[in-house]
Amino acid sequence: MNTETQLIANLKSESKREVAFNELVAQYKERLYWHIRHMVKSHDDTDDVLQNTFIKVYRNIKNFKGDSKLFSWMYRIATNEAITFINNRAKQMQISNEEVQDLAIANLQADIYFEGEEIQIKLQRAIATLPEKQQLVFNMRYFQELKYKDMAEILDTSEGALKSSYHIASKKVEAFVLND
Template identity: 55%
Template sequence: MNNLSDEEILQLFQDKKMQSKAFAMLVQKYQERLYWQIRKIVLSHEDTDDILQNTFVKVWKGLQNFRYDSQLFTWMFRIATNESLTFLKEKQKKHLGYSNGEVEEMLLANLESDEYFDGDKAQLELQKAILKLPEKQRLVFNMKYFDDLKYTEMSEILDTSVGALKASYHHATKKIETLLKLNEV
């Protein structure tokens, strides 16, 4: 039952009696990919869990009206990304007066004390460098470097041209390499 295609799951979802079952299948199919997308943006597991659940609640609400203007996964990925960015903005608002950099430093401090972070010194330095990137470059870098998403998929999710994404990724890798060299990792 878990090998159903997106179309088959959506068809099942249209049947009121099967709605919950179909949705559970959808959650199981995409939970991990969405989790890691969110986790790389907000870093802590607790925050990721909260945002992921919000994402799925929004997917449930929007699924009735979902039309195949984009792929189901791309649409869900976009919701997850927007939810994560909104979370960061709200966090910044809560700590009024904090600049972008300070919020990122706070995220990093949380990461170091997070019991679900198991990285060595080099991995921590890499996360520090990623956090120093502008928001868009950070998203592009995470999607390409860790998840190896296709530029066409990223283009749909981030609503940016493939050319601009390639340029963003190039700039991001150069900046990270420079930062790592500075820290002599």
């Protein structure tokens, strides 16, 4: 039995669940944090979304069928939680999702956890101009260096579509950065 299979079995076992969940959090916390952070931008908001993601994982692990990797399943939950967060923030503020992203980028420089330079801000502004799906694909490939195969599993789409989407997104980002 491989380690992922064992971890899943332990997560579904009442007696081993807490220890297994702590192991799961330790193993995936950082990767999921950065995935979410590239979407919502703010450290504090990322922490909130990450916590919601792990709550959902904990509550729904018994329904995990193993059709995909555990990592892919959790990434999908994190992605959906981040999108829901952005949608809710937009609704609360009565502005568009794009305006929420613009505000988040504008606040990046004030974020004590942001260590980027001006070029990082410009890159974030460029990414924010992309359609939502291209943003996701660009962030997952560029920042997290995910393989197209894993991205296809997470986003439930073909590798070819992802390669095309990433190529188009890269060209748009490059044009924005060079012409801004």
